[in-house]
Amino acid sequence: MVAEAPIYTIRGAKLSFGLNPLFTDVDLYINRGDKICLVGRNGCGKSTLLKVIAREIEPDDAEFFIQPGVRIGYMPQEPDFTGFKTLREVVEAGLPKEEKNQTYRADRLIEYFAINENQNPEQSSGGERRKAALARSLIGEPDILLLDEPTNHLDITTIEKLEDLIKKFSGAVIVISHDRMFLDHISQTTFWLDRGVLRRNNKGFSAFEDWEDQVIEQEIIEQKALNKKIAEETEWLHKGVTARRRRNMGRLRRLQQLRQERREQIKMTGSVNLEAETAELRSKMVIEAKHISKSFGGREIVKDFSIRVIKGNKLGIVGPNGSGKTTLIKLLTKRLEPDSGFVRIGKNLEEAYFDQNRITLDPKKTLWKTLCNEGDHIWVRGHFRHVVAYLKDFLFKPDQAQCPVSTLSGGEKNRLMLALALAKQSNFLVLDEPTNDLDLDTVEWLENYLGEIDEHQTVLVVSHDRHFLDSVSTQTIDIDFGKVTVFAGNYSFWYESSQLALRQAQNQKLKAEEKKKQLEEFIRRF
Numbered sequence: 001m002v003a004e005a006p007i008y009t010i011r012g013a014k015l016s017f018g019l020n021p022l023f024t025d026v027d028l029y030i031n032r033g034d035k036i037c038l039v040g041r042n043g044c045g046k047s048t049l050l051k052v053i054a055r056e057i058e059p060d061d062a063e064f065f066i067q068p069g070v071r072i073g074y075m076p077q078e079p080d081f082t083g084f085k086t087l088r089e090v091v092e093a094g095l096p097k098e099e100k101n102q103t104y105r106a107d108r109l110i111e112y113f114a115i116n117e118n119q120n121p122e123q124s125s126g127g128e129r130r131k132a133a134l135a136r137s138l139i140g141e142p143d144i145l146l147l148d149e150p151t152n153h154l155d156i157t158t159i160e161k162l163e164d165l166i167k168k169f170s171g172a173v174i175v176i177s178h179d180r181m182f183l184d185h186i187s188q189t190t191f192w193l194d195r196g197v198l199r200r201n202n203k204g205f206s207a208f209e210d211w212e213d214q215v216i217e218q219e220i221i222e223q224k225a226l227n228k229k230i231a232e233e234t235e236w237l238h239k240g241v242t243a244r245r246r247r248n249m250g251r252l253r254r255l256q257q258l259r260q261e262r263r264e265q266i267k268m269t270g271s272v273n274l275e276a277e278t279a280e281l282r283s284k285m286v287i288e289a290k291h292i293s294k295s296f297g298g299r300e301i302v303k304d305f306s307i308r309v310i311k312g313n314k315l316g317i318v319g320p321n322g323s324g325k326t327t328l329i330k331l332l333t334k335r336l337e338p339d340s341g342f343v344r345i346g347k348n349l350e351e352a353y354f355d356q357n358r359i360t361l362d363p364k365k366t367l368w369k370t371l372c373n374e375g376d377h378i379w380v381r382g383h384f385r386h387v388v389a390y391l392k393d394f395l396f397k398p399d400q401a402q403c404p405v406s407t408l409s410g411g412e413k414n415r416l417m418l419a420l421a422l423a424k425q426s427n428f429l430v431l432d433e434p435t436n437d438l439d440l441d442t443v444e445w446l447e448n449y450l451g452e453i454d455e456h457q458t459v460l461v462v463s464h465d466r467h468f469l470d471s472v473s474t475q476t477i478d479i480d481f482g483k484v485t486v487f488a489g490n491y492s493f494w495y496e497s498s499q500l501a502l503r504q505a506q507n508q509k510l511k512a513e514e515k516k517k518q519l520e521e522f523i524r525r526f
Helices: 046-053 087-092 104-112 126-138 156-168 180-186 205-239 242-247 249-266 325-332 367-371 387-393 398-402 410-423 440-452 466-472 491-525
Strands: 008-017 020-030 035-039 061-066 072-075 144-148 172-176 189-194 197-201 285-296 299-310 314-318 340-345 351-354 377-380 383-386 428-432 458-462 475-480 483-488
Touching: 008 046, 020 046, 020 197, 035 046, 035 180, 035 205, 046 072, 046 144, 046 172, 072 126, 087 104, 087 126, 104 126, 126 144, 126 156, 156 180, 172 180, 180 205, 180 466, 189 205, 197 205, 285 325, 299 325, 299 340, 299 458, 299 483, 314 325, 314 466, 314 491, 325 428, 325 458, 325 475, 351 410, 367 387, 367 398, 367 410, 377 387, 377 410, 383 387, 387 398, 387 410, 410 440, 440 466, 458 466, 466 491, 475 491, 483 491
Parallel strands: 035 172, 035 189, 072 144, 144 172, 314 458, 314 475, 351 428, 428 458
Antiparallel strands: 008 020, 008 061, 189 197, 285 299, 285 340, 377 383, 475 483
């Protein structure tokens, strides 16, 4: 049986920005129905490569082979909603010109993703805008679907809907995402972009870590061999005489080439670096909330909720978008007063707060001034650190220190917010959607950081990243439009418990309906 030809191929793609090469001889192919995750370190060029595939950016050099009639749907990380009055207009904008009258497709997608179609994009939440952008990329019924961070701002229910849709989708899909559970569930092939080189593995993301280890081990072996060769050539150079050097310019050029190869091998992007340290909390009780309720415009957000948070607890808050997760955090941290009930905070509580809306960031300020208004050192949990050195801990380059915040990407802004929050010597860490826009390495670092903090530190975190919640939380608060429930255990425990409760409720409903039918049949016969 002859294998089907790829529907899309790129050969020898090269792309540089200024003097910095981003890709060098990238080759890739996409088969019909491929489910591909595109992974790589922060700043390696994943989003740019997706734009090249979408033909949004032309590379410096490349050959493209695309089967006639192949359609591409593309959702960028930061979709543009300029000029649209409603979310429905956003969705319908994805229809090809010759199919503009087929608005029933928009109806299907709007219903599937539960999009508030008449809402103005400028007044919509990040989740609503993301759903509309997803629907726009799908409405043209593409053969290749390109998604850049599709799960950002989505709640868990919508992420699961997207997973189901991708699994059933007949076309090919390439996804960039920091959501590891999402990638585990949908991918069958992995593209790995690393230092300008693209590798392909015909296994899903769940096999990536083992594959990465194998590649790194092989690189270490090759680097040792290269170092040995350089040492031999350098020894030859030191022994040689001037005339001999002139006759062996080719060998000298080869030595310079070997040294350049070694520089390329060791030129790895840094990893986030910060040790966990907490302020001592004398009180065992961190937060006590008794019978708190809160409503906005007649809509109940929290109803008669009580909780006692003990020192060392790590609580994850889950719930649909708009259910009140951020409101609950503000109530528990006394940023918002309840309509009834009370909240009491423990003595000597030192709080560090990560705000998903980034309201503490001034876009006009430089990164330097954001961290340190005066001088060149910042007080980091009891110690002075140079601003540039501290920024390097969070993967910022030295020359970025004097750049305004407005020049940063979404992920970089979140890393700056983390730098601000974690500089403070605290014993109570509040994180509202910290993983949005972050790359995988930074999310994993944050997991490890939260896992290493001692028993004095209490954590309250809102996230839709299921793997992150599994790794971080020891308790789960489920908020569902007024009803708030506390579970002992992480996300997976909560999910299994809630699914069990749902199945039990469905069984009880079926039994009740069966009894009702039997009663009606009895009455009919009587």
